[in-house]
Amino acid sequence: MSVRIEPLTPEAFAPFGDIISLRDAPDMVINQGMCGRHHDLGRVDFGTGRAGISLFDAKPRSLPCKVDLVERHPLGSQAFLPLNGVPFLVVVAPDAGGKPGPLRAFLTEGTQGINLLRGTWHGVLAPIGGQGLYAVIDRIGEGNNLHEHWFEVPVLVCA
Amino acid sequence: MSVRIEPLTPEAFAPFGDIISLRDAPDMVINQGMCGRHHDLGRVDFGTGRAGISLFDAKPRSLPCKVDLVERHPLGSQAFLPLNGVPFLVVVAPDAGGKPGPLRAFLTEGTQGINLLRGTWHGVLAPIGGQGLYAVIDRIGEGNNLHEHWFEVPVLVCA
Numbered sequence: 001m002s003v004r005i006e007p008l009t010p011e012a013f014a015p016f017g018d019i020i021s022l023r024d025a026p027d028m029v030i031n032q033g034m035c036g037r038h039h040d041l042g043r044v045d046f047g048t049g050r051a052g053i054s055l056f057d058a059k060p061r062s063l064p065c066k067v068d069l070v071e072r073h074p075l076g077s078q079a080f081l082p083l084n085g086v087p088f089l090v091v092v093a094p095d096a097g098g099k100p101g102p103l104r105a106f107l108t109e110g111t112q113g114i115n116l117l118r119g120t121w122h123g124v125l126a127p128i129g130g131q132g133l134y135a136v137i138d139r140i141g142e143g144n145n146l147h148e149h150w151f152e153v154p155v156l157v158c159a
Numbered sequence: 160m161s162v163r164i165e166p167l168t169p170e171a172f173a174p175f176g177d178i179i180s181l182r183d184a185p186d187m188v189i190n191q192g193m194c195g196r197h198h199d200l201g202r203v204d205f206g207t208g209r210a211g212i213s214l215f216d217a218k219p220r221s222l223p224c225k226v227d228l229v230e231r232h233p234l235g236s237q238a239f240l241p242l243n244g245v246p247f248l249v250v251v252a253p254d255a256g257g258k259p260g261p262l263r264a265f266l267t268e269g270t271q272g273i274n275l276l277r278g279t280w281h282g283v284l285a286p287i288g289g290q291g292l293y294a295v296i297d298r299i300g301e302g303n304n305l306h307e308h309w310f311e312v313p314v315l316v317c318a
Contacts, residue, residue: 020294022214031283035217040299042212051210053201053238053274053296055181058194079212081240081294083270111242111292115212124190133270135179135240137212137296140199 002064002156008090008106016092016104016120018042020081020113042115042137046076049141056080056134058088061126067091068154070100070121072147076139079115080125082108086132090114091123091157100149105157121149123157161223161315167249167265175251175263175279177201179240179272201274201296205235208300215239215293217247220285226250227313229259229280231306235298239284240272245291249273250282250316259308264316280308282316 006012010019018041026036044051070093080088087108093100100121107128108114115137116122125134139145165171169178177200185195203210229252239247246267252259259280266287267273274296275281284293298304 020212020214022216022292026216031217034220035215035284037295038214038216040211040213044210044212046210051203051205051296052199053179053203053240053272054199055179055197056194057181057185057197058190061193081212082242083240083272085244113212113242113294125194133181135272135294136196137210 001153002158003103003105004158005105005107008108013106015094017114017116020079020115042079043117044077044115045118046139049076049139051137052140054136056125056136058125058127058132060130061089061128063128064156064158065089065126066154067123067157068151070123070149072119072121073145074119074147075143075145077115077118078136078138079113081113081135082111083133083135085110086127086130088132089126089128089157093121095121103155160312161317162262162264163317164264164266167267172265174253176273176275179238179274201238202276203236203274204277205298208235208298210296211299213295215284215295217284217286217291219289220248220287222287223315223317224248224285225313226282226316227310229282229308231278231280232304233278233306234302234304236274236277237295237297238272238274240294241270242294243292244269245286245289247291248285248287248316252280254280262314
């Protein structure tokens, strides 16, 4: 089975999360006109935990990319912000009765980040084209915040 | 009056905040060995508010840089994560009875981010060498989260 990468648009991605990128215009201009603030771009949600800032240093993958596992974090949202400009593959799925439904695939570009909603099924971080460094804003706290689902037959994500 | 930029080390910066950069080794290796997680690198603290992810799109400054204003956020920490590789000047000061004490200055490099502790006096975001794009992780919520202090005589920050 294979899935094709579709364009990463706010509308297509909204059921799964948010694209963290500049709006057409800033919400506020601060610092005596020197800085535009594009305000509160992700639906962050850490429930009973707190926000943490971590770094993920991830080895490169390539396309087509084999996906044999998706996971979800039931207790909090998770955002990925690219620090070295390496695009990453975003594989997500709606929930279908506690299991992932049909996979969908997107690819970020340049400085785009994404924020996954709490509980969104997603593939593991997959930088395309180079070693990727990402700031990750996710939940720190007690409780089991990881569900995994392994596919009997891997899904191939194609450009 | 002028202040020289000093090396940005965790020890020198600790009273003001955290440097968000890779540790010598990851705290966890995840994704079947493909990704190192450098965990919980900043002392985030949003008190009565919640975490938000915003973007700051800031015009370039140059060195020497005139600082006529510092500010602080009494209700929460504030982190800056560089998305397009532009270093930024970090001007901070200890508190001295409700006013900033002697200024200190640091310059980030490459993919380094910083997290300012709640209440740290700091200069405004100052990308050096180009238009800078930064993800900002700070507090969203009610209340006055901004104190400003204007200097009668601007301070010059030199390389």
